[in-house]
Amino acid sequence: MVRQELKKLVIYGFFLAIIITPMVGFKNNDFDAARVLQTLAVLIGLLVLNLIVKLVRSKRPQRAPGHKAWGERVRERIEQIPKVFTLGGLILITAMFPVFADNYMIDVAITCLIYITLGLGLNIVVGLCGLLDLGYIAFYAVGAYTYSLLNLKLGLSFWAALPIGVVLGMTCGCIIGYPTLKMRGDYLAIVTLGFGEIIRLVLNNWDSLTAGPNGLFGMQRAALYYPTFQDGGLSWAVYNIKSLPSLYYLIYIIVILTIIGVRRLDNSRIGRAWVAIREDETAAELSGVPTTWIKLLAYALGAGFASVAGAFFAAKLSYTNPNFFLFMESCIVLCIVVLGGVGSIPGIIVAGIVLIAAPEIFRGLESYRMLAFGGIMTTMMVLKPEGLIPAKRHKREFIETKSNE
C-alpha cells in the first residue's frame, strides 16, 4: 500500500516537473530554476499531504455500523440548541460586522454577499432542478446593465429599476430555458455557456447603447427616503447608500430575503417538483409534474436573483463594463454551489465566504495566491466530495409522519 502510493507520487512528481518547467521557468526569456523548484516544492508538498491523509485514513479502524461522522454529530449538537440562539446569534454577529471591521474587510464582505446571492440563485437551477448552467453570470450582467441604462437614459431610481431588471432577467432566463428544455447534461452546459458569452459579446459590441468595452458610469446610488420636519413642514430627505457600511446593510438585506425566498421555494411543491426532475425526469413527468413549466420557472427564478445582485453591483460601483461578466465568474459561482453542497443553503453561504474571502486572505502569498486557492479547493473536494454542508431534505416532514403512526 505505502509502496504503491510512493510509486504514484514519484510518477506524478515527474509529470508535474515536465509541465511546470516550461510554464513557470521562463520569465523574460531567462530560465529561472529557483521559480521552478519553488512551485514544484509546493505542488509536491500538496501531494505528500494527500498521501499522509490517505495513509492516516486507511489506518483508521473500521467504523461500527450506526456510527456517525463527526459532521453529523456536530449538526445534531447544533440542532439541539434553540434556533433563537444559533440563528439569532449568527444574524447579530453578521449585522454587527461593519461596526468593528475596517473598510477593506467590509468591501470583501460585500463581494462575498453578492456571490452568496448569486450562488443561492444558481442553486435553484443547478442544485434543485439539476440543470447545469455555465452561463449564469449573463443574468447578473442583465441586472447590472438594466439598472445602468434605465438610470442613465430614463433617470429611474434604483428601486424603480429593480423590478424591471428582475422581470428582464427572468425573461432572459426563459429565453435561454425554452430552447434547452429537451437537452440534458453536457449539451445543456454547452448551450448555456454559449448564451453567457453571447450576452457579454452583445454588451461589448453594442457601442451606441452600452458604450462597449468602456462601460457605463455615473449611475446614481440606491437611495433611502425619510421624512424630515425641517423648514416647518414635512418633507422627504434623501440618503444615498454610498458608504461601505450602508452598502453592506443593503446587500445584507438582499441576501436575507434571498435566503427566505429560496428556503420557501425549496420546501414548497415547486421545490419538490424540481428535485423530482433532477432525480428522474421521466418519473417526474409520470407523477404529474408539468416539467416544461417547472424547468422554465427554475431558470426564471434563478435569473431573477442574479438580476437583483447585478443591479446592486452596478449601483455599488456606479460603473459597469462587460469584462465583469467573464466566463470565469460563472465558474466561481458554480464552484460555490458545488463546494457548498448541491442544494444546501448553509453550505452555499459558507462556500461563498470561503471562496471569495480566501484569495484575499492569501494576498500575502502574492503570485502563489491562486495556487493556494486551488489547493484548498482540491483538498476540500477530496475530503468532502458531497460539499461542505450536504443538503438534507424533508427531514422535518418525515419525522412528523413517523410520529403520527
Next chain:
Amino acid sequence: MSKPSLLQLKDVHTFYDNIHALKGISLSVPQGAIVCLIGANGAGKSTTLMTIFGVQPCRKGKIVFDGHPIHELPPERVAARGVSQSPEGRQVFPRMSVFENLEMGAFLRKDKEGIQNDLDWVFSLFPVLKDRIGQIGGTLSGGEQQMLAIGRALMARPKLLLLDEPSLGLAPKLVEKIFETIIEINRNSATTIFLVEQNAQMALSISSLGFVMETGRIVISDKASALLENKQVKKAYLGE
C-alpha cells in the same frame, strides 16, 4: 363487451423522429378490468403506454379516456384526469427516501386526509416499504424498488393504472407476489389495470383481456383465457 370502456385507442400512430413506432394501434380497456399487452422486445409496448400518457406525442389517431379525448394533452393533464403509470425498469427517485417517493406520487393531489389514507393503504399492500420509509430509493433491492414504483403510482389514486413490465428482472417468487398484489389492487380499489408484460404466461393468467403486439401493430386481441390456448401465442410467447 358488456362493460363500458375506460380507455380507447383508435388507430394511434407514434413516431420517434422518422421511425414509425406505433402503426395504428386500436384497443379498448373495459372499466374495472385487468388487461394485458404482451409482445417481444421492441414491439412498441412501452411506447404505447408513453403515448397514452402523452410523453410521446400521438401523431395520428385518437385516445379517449373516461369519455374525454386525451391524445393532445401533456402528461400532467393526463395524470390529472386519473391515469397513473409505474415506469419500466423501476424508475424510482434514487436520492429521495421511500416516503418522499410516495409523496411525489401524490403530487397533483391536495386532499391531505386522502393522501394519508392512501399511504396507509400502500403500506398495507407492501409492508416492506413501511419498514424502509426513511431509506433512500436507490439503495432498495430490485423487488422493493418495483414495489415502490407501483406504490408511487397508486398514491395518485388513479382510475387507470398503467404498469410497465412489473416482473422485469425479479426472482420468480417475487414476481408471483407482485402479481398477487396487482390482483388485490384491482379488487379492492376497483382500479382498472393496463399491464404491459413480457412474462406472457403470468400476465395472461391474471387478465381478462389480452392484446398481442408485434412491430408496432396489434396482431391478436382476445379474451386472456383464449389467448392462453391460442396456438400462435403458445408458440411465440409461452414457450410451448
